[in-house]
Amino acid sequence: MxxxxxxxxxxxxxxxxxxxxxxxxxxxxxxxxxxxxxxxxxxxxxxxxxxxxxxxxxxxxxxxxxxxxxxxxxxxxxxxxxxxxxxxxxxxxxxxxxxxxxxxxxxxxxxxxxxxxxxxxxxxxxxxxxxxxxxxxxxxxxxxxxxxxxxxxxxxxxxxxxxxxxxxxxxxxxxxxxxxxxxxxxxxxxxxxxxxxxxxxxxxxxxxxxxxxxxxxxxxxxxxxxxxxAGEIIESGDVDEIFSRPTHPYTQGLMNCIPVPGKTAYGERLGTIPGIVPSMIGEMTGCAFANRCAYAEDICLKTLTTRELVPNHAVRCVRAEEVAALNAGLDTATASAGSPA
Amino acid sequence: MLVYTAKRILLAILVSLTVSALVFSLLYLSGDPATALAGERASQADIMAIRAAYGFDQPVYVQYFKWLAGAVQGEFGESVYFRLPVIDLILERLPVTMTLGVCAMIFALALSIPLGVLAAMYPNSLIDRAALLLAVVGQAMPSFWFALMLIVLFAYWVPILPASGSDSWQHFVLPTIVLGYYATPAFMRLTRTGLLDVLSSDYVRTARAKGLRPAKVLFKHALRNAIIPVVSLAAVQFGFMLTGSIIIETVFALHGAGFLAWESISRSDFPTVQAVLLLFSWFYIILTFLADLLNAWLNPRIRVA
The missing domain is CATH 3.40.50.300 (P-loop containing nucleotide triphosphate hydrolases)
Known part of the structure; x- marks a missing residue:
């Protein structure tokens, strides 16, 4: 179609x-x-x-x-x-x-x-x-x-x-x-x-x-x-996919800013993304989010690619796979820590 | 809209009464009018006679109401200088002033609104700067000087227009330009500012998003809203053109009502001064009232107020 x-x-x-x-x-x-x-x-x-x-x-x-x-x-x-x-x-x-x-x-x-x-x-x-x-x-x-x-x-x-x-x-x-x-x-x-x-x-x-x-x-x-x-689409995909597996560090940061009923404790501080948006004047090399990203490495300042993790889920991040893997590990870790031994 | 109109009429009547009281009180501002009328060498008996003849011996409020009752019926007494009914004097002079005022107004609007629109459509362009220059010159130049320059140019160097008098339409060309040009800068800048503001408004964007032609967006959606302050200013300016044309009327020897007022002030012809002042004030009030109605028509939000 x-x-x-x-x-x-x-x-x-x-x-x-x-x-x-x-x-x-x-x-x-x-x-x-x-x-x-x-x-x-x-x-x-x-x-x-x-x-x-x-x-x-x-x-x-x-x-x-x-x-x-x-x-x-x-x-x-x-x-x-x-x-x-x-x-x-x-x-x-x-x-x-x-x-x-x-x-x-x-x-x-x-x-x-x-x-x-x-x-x-x-x-x-x-x-x-x-x-x-x-x-x-x-x-x-x-x-x-x-x-x-x-x-x-x-x-x-x-x-x-x-x-x-x-x-x-x-x-x-x-x-x-x-x-x-x-x-x-x-x-x-x-x-x-x-x-x-x-x-x-x-x-x-x-x-x-x-x-x-x-x-x-x-x-x-x-x-x-x-x-x-900062003027780019940094992550895109089906809504369920993005909400269940946000991969770009910025998307993750956004998700952490939202209180989740039943999960976020009363009085708990909501997440914030440290730093500010870079100036968009002039040419930019590498990833615009690198200066605020917890996962950023030297390569992030030089190159930027869009990677399709699964069909219909694209992430504009050189380290997308690594970040995704780290997150998956984190999820299993928290899941096992939360479950009774 | 009816309630709005009724309120405006009531307000206009109240203002008219206040103004009439002020105009009447002017008579006593310069001391005893009877003494002034009788002249320097008059005897006490003469002064008493004049006082009785003009009714100055009556209580002030009686004088005021008599005068006001007369004024409402167009009875302003007799001119002290001309020995003629004041109303006849004014009616004789008024057409000249009116013609000049209306022509100047049309000239000013016809020049300033298109220029203001162009300046707003192309801000900081050549046309915008040219319009700004025109405005600054218009604002800075004394109108009597501009009048004299036009006479030198078009009646003396290139004699295509008469320098003075009020017999034909040609006599009104130069005075119209001078008087109209004086009002142009304010209209033009107000149109430009208003339109610039409106052109960046959300509803103009909505109109464009509907796919309307640029001309329709400009004239239907933008200009109607931008012109509202210009209407209010035009009412005031028109009043000014009628009353403030004394200098222009003097320079071009146009015997209008403004010229009459000036003559009468210098001759202490107080019935005439009072009448001209009162009529001009009423004229102002009526113009403001009409401007309010026009604005209410242009801007529906005003109607409910």
């Missing part, structure tokens, strides 16, 4: 006074129909820029390069601005992090929902309205037809995010990119929105790229995970 989106060696660089900032440094991934890929990483790791690069909505100073970005088999790199605009919002749609500010305060919800589909599909006003009401109901907004006349400031954050989701689905996109869709919402609403996204994905059979820094969200919605660090 051909993937809905296929990205090869995507790079985003931003020229600054101090030099060129390589924000995204050669990442590749693909997402199939009905599949959810979670891009996970900390602030500044390049995950949002990746999503904007796919939409070709990067800030004007940022430069996008890639070997290939294919959507439904069509090469997006070859499209001019005018043709790209036809793709945006129709076959590829995006939901943003800030529902409070992502809707235009000057226009009604209906107006903003309908303008995209009227442009892309050339439908009549009443057809667009019908579709808007249908989708507002789908995203769980009651009294949908009366909501169309409301302005964004009359809706709560959760409702606005639902409107944003409905808006993204207006033209029936094949790929939905969600950039931290629940970060600005409170926890109960988060759960509802994630649930909703999952249901809608199933119903509309879309490929979904979900960007988050929250491993809890990843565990809940992802089919596959790509962990990003």
């Amino acid at each position: 051909t993937p809905t989106i296929k990205v090869e060696n995507l790079r985003v660089s931003i020229p600054l006074a101090a030099g060129v900032l390589h924000a995204v440094r050669g990442i590749s991934f693909e997402v199939a129909k009905g599949e959810t890929l979670c891009l996970v990483g900390e602030s500044g790791c390049g995950k949002s820029l990746t999503s904007l690069a796919l939409m070709d909505l990067l800030p004007s100073r940022a430069k996008r390069e890639a070997d290939r970005i294919e959507l439904d088999g069509a090469d997006l790199l070859k499209l001019g601005e005018r043709d790209m605009a036809k793709v945006r919002g129709s076959t590829m749609a995006m939901i943003f992090q800030e529902p409070m500010t992502s809707l235009n305060p000057a226009y009604t919800i209906g107006n903003q929902l309908e303008e995209g589909i009227r442009l892309h599909k050339g439908v009549s006003a009443s057809e667009a309205r019908e579709r808007a009401v249908y989708l507002l109901e789908k995203v769980g907004i009651t009294g949908a037809s009366s909501r169309l006349g409301q302005y964004p400031h009359q809706l709560s954050g959760g409702l606005r995010q639902r409107v944003m989701i409905a808006m993204a689905l207006m033209c029936g996109p094949d790929l939905l990119i969600c950039d931290e869709p629940t970060t600005a919402l409170d926890v109960t609403i988060q759960a509802q929105i994630l649930h909703l996204l999952k249901d809608l994905q199933r119903e509309f059979d879309m490929a979904v790229i979900l960007i988050t820094h929250d491993l809890g969200i990843v565990a809940r919605v992802a089919d596959r995970v790509a962990v990003m660090y």
Whole structure:
């Protein structure tokens, strides 16, 4: 099956006074129909820029390069601005992090929902309205037809995010990119929105790229995970595989930061990753995580390769196998220490 | 929206009353008006006669309410200097001031908004810098000097436009440029700043993510929000153009209402001064009210306030 989106060696660089900032440094991934890929990483790791690069909505100073970005088999790199605009919002749609500010305060919800589909599909006003009401109901907004006349400031954050989701689905996109869709919402609403996204994905059979820094969200919605660090995907694979056998030291560090119910004792300190993210200005040799890595050796500063441990589990680390073996040993050790003699 | 409008109207009425009281009290600021009117060599009997004739012997609040009642009906008494009803004097002069104000406003907006938009779309570009230069020059140059330079240039060296008078549309070209150019920098910078702000906003990104054409993103989603502060400023500036055009009217010998106010102040023609002041103040209040309504239409969040 051909993937809905296929990205090869995507790079985003931003020229600054101090030099060129390589924000995204050669990442590749693909997402199939009905599949959810979670891009996970900390602030500044390049995950949002990746999503904007796919939409070709990067800030004007940022430069996008890639070997290939294919959507439904069509090469997006070859499209001019005018043709790209036809793709945006129709076959590829995006939901943003800030529902409070992502809707235009000057226009009604209906107006903003309908303008995209009227442009892309050339439908009549009443057809667009019908579709808007249908989708507002789908995203769980009651009294949908009366909501169309409301302005964004009359809706709560959760409702606005639902409107944003409905808006993204207006033209029936094949790929939905969600950039931290629940970060600005409170926890109960988060759960509802994630649930909703999952249901809608199933119903509309879309490929979904979900960007988050929250491993809890990843565990809940992802089919596959790509962990990003300093502009690179450092580990990727099926969600169960990544959660049961995190191999890259950074992924392991992330996992250690999460309290586990029943395992983490009350008052116990959660794990942290020592050190800070390296500057991404200028060229970088070797592994970007080496300066913070407990397993780092001289070779890590010179070379960097991606190793596939098992099918569908790739780790960008020269010592991936050794680290994996060490961990496996550690696991057996703790398991035997924990079991009664 | 109805509640909002009603509130604004009530506020406008309150402000009008306050202003009218202030304008009326101006009469007594420079001492006894009867003495001033009677002149230096007047006898006590003359002063008493004038005081009785103008009603200065009545209690102040009675005078105020009589004056206000007259003003509301367009009755401002007789000009001390011209011996004509004040309202006739003003009505005769007002068209000149209005024409000049409206033309200058249109000129200023037509010049500043496109420039502001271009400057915001291409920040730090050549066009942005040129617009900035235009703004700095406009802000720094005294308008009377600019007026004189234009007269030298277009009425003397290249005589294609008249230097003074108000008989034809050509007479209004130079005054319009001078008065309009004075207001241009503020409009332009405000448009630029507002638009730059809005263009980097999340909802503009949403609009782009929908695949809307750049022109639609700019005009529908960005400019409408960016223009809100410009509307408020335009109302104030328009009031200023009408009332503050005294210098321009003097330089170009345009006999407008601003010129009348200036003449009347120097002649102690207090009924005329009061009338012009009050009318201009009311005009300001009405403009502000209209700007509030326009802003409420542009920005739905204001309507509920």
